[in-house]
Amino acid sequence: MGTSHARALSRIPLLILVVAAIALPGTLAQASAATGGPSKGIVLNDDARCTKCHDEGDSPKVLSIGQTRHGVTRDGRTPTCTSCHGASDKHVNKPDGAAARPAPDIAFKGAQRSPAADQNGACLACHQNESRRSHWAGSTHESRDVSCTDCHQMHTAHDKVRDRKAQPEVCFACHKTQRAEVARTFRHPILEGKVACSDCHNSHGSVGPKLMKRDSVVETCYQCHAEKRGPFVHNHEPVNEDCSNCHNPHGTVADSMLKVRPPFLCHQCHTPHGGQIAQLGGQNQTNPAYGSSPTSPLLGPLTGGKSGINYTQGRGCLNCHTQVHGTNNPSATNPTPKFNLR
């Protein structure tokens, strides 16, 4: 061998080491992954097709999915990347002449986002046979092309919509009126995360109106307000029919989230008794000029209780008709509890 050959041969071990230094991490990583299961990839089973290019530098950060339940490779039901995104051959092997790399077969965001039905099909392939999603097909959200990833984030340990405190922010992205209503003074503790949208609504479809979690508005409200259920000796039928006849559960500027202050709320159905217009104490009612006679002002020692003040201020009509949700008072004595007085 000549000198040049000898020099070349002497460099072979160096070459091997350099190659090994480059190749070993992958080899050891594969060996390490193999201990977690026969097909364990870096994060999901069989993810090499994707993770050879995608890593935590991407947005969304793909590896964080490992922190979620989708990342439990031991659970044979969990997906690999292509379970959701499709085999995506053209995305993996960019066709010659293509100006840009085509999107994966199922893309969940971006300009080449797949139709909602295709996106949701990827999720429903595993999640359709669950009781909470039995009525997804045909539901308001499904028929309006809402996709699962419009609300859910997959590649993160913190999926906002599954965090009761963060959830409203997700829902308000579309439900703007409710965003304004929950900022009012009389409301459920939605902003504090103690009542979540999903406590009342099943966004995945339900039998009830407005995607109510239970079969009706009243059944949904009875989850926390079971005292209103009865049946009572004396029922108040609009209460049995729909709580939202009188209440706006997202928030109002009247006590008890009433849609309108009494007496105006009550007067939408009931003929007012007494001839007084709604009025407030301090409006000079004792002035004889306002009364039917100088000895009978709007407010005097002989004024009856159905004065304009007594059904306008305080609890309004409920000052006397206190049992507005119904009463279980069985006493067949005067005054009748039928009027929900006691």
Add this chain to the structure above:
Amino acid sequence: MRARPIASFRVATLALAVLSALHAVHAEDDAVKELTTPKDSMTLGAGAASGDEKDRARFGMFNGLRKDDGHLLLDFGLSRRDDATGFWTQLWTRNLGLENREVRLVTGRQGSWKLGADYSEIVRRDPRTINTGVQGIGSANQTVVLLSAPGAGQDQNLALKRQGTTLSIDKWFTPGLQVEASAKVENKNGSRFFGKGFTCTSTAAPGCLAATATSAVTGWALLMLPEPVDSTIRQFEARVNMTLGKLFLSAGYYGNLYSNANSAIIPNVPGTLLNPVGTPLPLATGLQSILNLPVALPPDSESHQFSLAGNYRFSPSTVVNFKFARTRARQNETFSTVFTPPAGVTSLNGRVDTTLAQMSISARPLRDVTFNANARHEEKDDKTPLAVYNIFGVPAPNSPKTYTNTPLSPERFLAKAELGWRLPDGYRLSAGVDHEKLDHGTFPPTSVVGGLSGIRQKTKEDGYRIELKRSMGESATGSIAWVSTDRNGASDWLKPVSVSATVGPQTGVIIADPSPTCVAPPSTQVNPCIYSRTAIFPFIFMDRRREKLRLMAHFQPVENFSIQLYGEDGKDRYTGPTEHGLRKFAFRMGGIDANWTLNDTWTLTAYAMNGKQSVDAGHSTGYDAVLTDDNTTGGLTLTASFGPRWNVGAELTSVNDVLTYFQQQDPLASAANTRFLAEQGGLPDVTYRLQSLKLFATYLLNRQSSIRVDLVHHDTLFNEWTYNFRGVPFRYNDNTTLSAKERQRVNYVGVSYQFRFR
């Protein structure tokens, strides 16, 4: 000589290469593990809010920051996962240092079983302070004490505490067979605002006499009596979920049981209370005994539902789903001895059976056509026995009239169908029809209606909706939707028989003649005329035309900026036999949202919207009312990251809500009302304003720990007349008053140390 350096180089290179390779392997392993392994975290700190309880009344209604000036910030999240077995254990807490704390524990082998335990507390603190002499608040026996003057009593801040514990279990026996069950127990304790009142004279209590010019007495009284809410709600739910090929079935049970620690409030009212002008006087004859009558509290009750739900997939795009459920609600609490039920009746023995059947189909008959149809029938069968619970004391010489309770068995049928077409150029058209039939049930002939001019047994509603949407990729989407429905009576108006009638049937309802030209028969005959200028008919029975227009546009001209414009205009017009009652409800809303990622550092989201609701109603006391609620809400959120260590953010929320109560006399108005309204101007506006600014900053100390500072400025103004008008408090007849600061400003600071570990 040349060989040594070469040899040296080779050894050094060899060592470096091996070390580099191994280091790279471990570094990458560590990095991957760091990114793919659930993290543990702990937060420890303290927070403090300015002002006192009254300053924080609205700010601290739910967040646990009203009562105490300072509090502990303590949260942690622990997550253990054995990747080899798929076994998880997660323990998570929120607000441990506050009275709205939560703890959640979940453990199990993923795909096999899961156990969960949740604990949650919340205290709802009434935003108003009550000044009262009432003794026994929180208990069933409450004694009313006449105060010498408003404000002379003790301050009471009512609070309602809920403590809920939930246990749940999920078990997958096979991929197609799952059982899920949960049990939740929620205890409620405390008091809520409540009361009682009565006026003499009244047809409902003939023995109660009014004040007269010759008898210096108090003829009516309103009392504040807080309701003790100590009670428990138990909920149980269990489902068996099965997948049988294309069929998914979920058979379930849901039970909801309510038990109340108290069955009545038993007032003890003094013989002297304030008269209408604030003079302490003895109560009118009969009034004290009426005010001392016990007030029934919600009885124990329970509801049990068995259901079968699921779906069948004829194809991936054709799915039928269904639900059949039977629910039995019972209420058979033994009547308290403080009441006087009909002879031989010890409980209502109430029972309502509800049957629900629902089926829908969702299909894609053509590639660009979708079809949805849904039908739902719900039927209630109120099996509560009748008993004479109802008496109307008609003045002599007529004898009191008695009636039974009024169990009703409503039925509701809903059907809708919708077609969707995907058209060229990104258009999508949807059109649907709706139909609803509601039968409120047959009115028991032994009963009587109170307080209503008329009712209907049946209504039906038909409507249609149409929506056109266009998507132009991600850059622009727009939609316009129109909804229109008509509700009409499907049966005659019914006239409740007057409780004071002395002729004809004295119970139940009769078919009414709603014509304004109806001529009343002689007084010895039943009068079917329902029309009278003062009559009001419940809006749930009235004819209604509903129209709604919705618009939405979304633009994203560049990837880092999007804007959304939206608007809605809706009207409900009601018509009944008279012009009184609810006539129109209108809603109009418009707004704009924007998201802007300025650069790698700054992101900005902002919104502003205005909504206006109005209710137009005619009232039989001679005035028309137009009530409006004009709400403007805006928000701005700014977040930024400076380098790898700093994250800061600001969130500004602004609400301006103005409620106006416009009243206008009509020809029925009395001269007194007309004068009063003209000079006093009716009711002033109610205004609610909120300005809230939240700032936060986090500083990353190292890979595992950070410091976070939160600053909040919360400024509310609530100018209302419910309990106070121009400094004149609304006064109960024992001088009890309620108050809240009109303007409340709170500053809050919280500092916490956050630690993440594995």
